[in-house]
Amino acid sequence: MDDEVGRIARALRDEARAVNERRVLVLAGEQAHTHAAVRTALDALDCPAAETALVGPDPFLDCEHHGQKHAGELLGRTLTTVVLDASETLRPNALGRAVGAVDGGGLLVLLTPPLSSWPDLQGGFEESLAVPPFDVTDVTGNFRSRLVTLLRAHPGIGIVDCDAEAVERNGLTHPAPRLARPSPSPPGEHAFPDAAYARCLTGDQVDAVADLERLRDDGQALVLEADRGRGKSSAAGIAAGALAAEGRDVLVTAPSYGNAAEVFARADAVLAELDALDSRDRPDAPKRLDACDGCVRYEPPVAAEALPDDPDVVVVDEAAALSVRQLEALLHAPAVAYATTVHGYEGAGRGFSVRFRDRLAESDHEVTEVPLTEPIRYAAGDPLEVWAFRALLLDASPAVDPLVADATPETVAYESLTSADLLADEHRLSETFGLLVSAHYRTEPNDLARLLDAPNVAVRALVHDGHVTSVALLAREGDLPADLRAEMYAGGRVRGNMLPDVLTTQLRDESAGETVGWRVLRIATHHAVRSRGLGSALLDAVRTEARDRGLDWLGVGYGATPELIRFWRTNGFRTVHLSTTRNATSGEHSAIMLDPLSADGATLSRRHSEWFARRIESMLSDPLSDLDPDVVREACRATDAEIPLALTDTEWRLVVGATTGAGMFDTAPRPFRRLALRHLVDPADESALTDQQERLLVRKVLQAAPWPQVADDLEYLNPAAAMRSLGEAYAPIVELYGTDDARRERERLS
DSSP, X not given: OHHHHHHHHHHHHHHHHHHTOXXXXXXXXXXXXXHHHHHHHHHHHTOOGGGEEEESSSOOSSSEEEOGGGGGGGTTOOEEEEEEEXXXXXXXXXXXXXXXXXXEEEEEEEEESOTTTGGGOOOHHHHHHXXXXXXXXXXXXXXXXXXXXXXXXXXXXXXXXXXXXXXXXXXXXXXXXXXXXXXXXXXXXOSSOHHHHTTOOSHHHHHHHHHHGGGGSXXXXXEEEEOTTSXXXXXXXXXXXXXXXXXXXXEEEOSSGGGGHHHHHHHHHHHHHTTOOOEESOSSSOSEEEETTEEEEEOOHHHHTTOTTOOSEEXXXXXXXXXXXXXXXXXXXXXXEEEEETTOTTOOOSIIIIIIHHHHHHSSSEEEEEEEOSOSSSOTTOHHHHHHHHHTTTTOOOOOHHHHTTOOTTTOEEEEOOHHHHHHOHHHHHHHHHHHHHHOTTOOHHHHHHHHHOTTEEEEEEEETTEEEEEEEEEEEEOOOHHHHHHHHTTOOOTTOHHHHIIIIITOOGGGGGSEEEEEEXXXXXXXXXXXXXXXXXXXXXXXXXXHTTOOXXXXXXXXXXXXXXXXXXXXXXXXXXXXXXXXXTOSEXXXXXXXXXXXXXXXXXXHHHHHHHHHHHHHTTTTTTSOHHHHHHHHHTOOOOOOOOOOHHHHHHHHHHHHTSSOGGGOHHHHHHHHHHHHHSOSOTTSSOHHHHHHIIIIIITOOOHHHHHHHTTOXXXXXXXXXXXXXXXXXXXXXXXXXXXXXXXXXX
16 A cells, blocks of 8 residues: 555656646545555655645654644745644644645645544534534534535545555546746836846736835835735745845835745845845845845834834735734835735635725825736646635635625525535535625634534525625524533633623623623625615514524624724614724724623623723723724714713813813813713714714823824814814813703803
């Protein structure tokens, strides 16, 4: 059998090399057998250890090793052979990252249990899907069942049954010979030297480097966007080297230095070709290249967002893996380039395209899109890429616009999409998952397995003529036994019960986990039919079903923006919490909201709304002192609580005096804060103050920002103008909430 494993491994490798494609070798069976077989295969391939990586639980091979949770270390890497050991478990994110690291002519070796029994086996990843009160026996194997089917169906995938010592399929495709790729030519007029363009391998890359010449001017932002293997990192590196040769300071950042290695390799080569390289800090993996008066240097994202030493240009590689806040901080550089993956193998979600794009468009930079479509590392139509895209739905997309263009709340049907339904209809699965991917910043390959296998997850959709127009991904939470609630209250973490966990551990409500509800994990509406009420119609239908099922509440947690809070408030959800720290991916503070469905749910929601209203005043002057005032306004407006005033006559006289310029806010801020909070949380008239006046209440009165900062943030002419505006804002507040004596006092002073 050893000879047969070696033969098929060599045959797959040789065919891959002949046409610059990639192949897959599946070694299935008991772990001892697959581990022995992969050693045989690697010996036959004679692949250097430096060009090989193992992703799995144990470093049983003499090569680079990463656990599946840390497969992100492979981002931006190029290897000849990647071994993914899925004998004990398989994390879909790790599979995507392993695929992305294999170079043209290379091999992905996948170690699995026997394929016939693999879908029924549970490992560490499956245990993570077993959300209390469910256990791992409730987790299905639909994702792995589908994966096995696709492994057996797609070309370029060899399968060896190591237990039976039999070749199930050799995976050879016998492709026709390919024509040699012509060498691209430099553009007609260009600022970078010819030596830089000589490093380009495709016309796409030449065009990208030509566009990157814009980084020579301040106020430029470029987005290099492509699937993996298209040379965007190489193009960025070529440009970085050319810029450094001109004397510019180029700062490069990425999730880790290894992810940016290709940028430095290309920059090093360009500088050496131009005879402009003065020194490298390390010969093997330099983090700094000095050239005349310029340099190319690496900083990790946390350090880079502070823009150390004021670089001339910033290059961000693997941008989709950075948080939105980090991406936004880098916009303060004079010129910046972001290289990001369209169908992210990194599994970091779509934070870049969903959340950051709008902020980039609103910046002072001139934005240039730089798409690259022509593969470089492997040939177009590479079987491994085609298989991975389908297996992980990396290129899943919503229905094409004309199919849903006429959808309205009156034309759609509410449907429950079970895993069986989705597996039986690949188009509907792709439409559903594609809609979730296109509308959310955090959807990743692991979510596909969660959608298909997790026992607490449900999918509901609005369907128009058979096509998905709106979709909601729901997670059942709560209904936890007393011992688990006590463990959570004492600081223990319980998987998959985010809302009960926050209410119990952070807000100290041990009974919160008694109730049960659906948390809306994702909700998305097709872009062609947004603003027609379909999202609200879907939530209405979900609410009706949840009430019929006897659930106590609907809930949601998300990165808070004014628009999103307004959407959830309009649909009956009420604020119960704002996180004191920013989400690492969205770069925003998270809002937690509840929509009660039962008496117990109403009690829970009311209790936490009132608790939120009592503590938000002190939070805004400390941990939330930098929160967007519009987020504060919307979050407060969505709170179901009453704010008692109980101001003394003296305090009322002080507030009244401020409205005429006779008194000052700074003398005694407390009554101003109580009145500001009352108006924001429980307004007698929502239209009594302008949006700008309400922002002033938040920024100065509740967040206690200094007057110069308030004037700057809210674009007042000077601090004195902001002070006058604050006094004017309290005039209608006195009329709405003041005592009779307070109103008479204001009339007398006026």
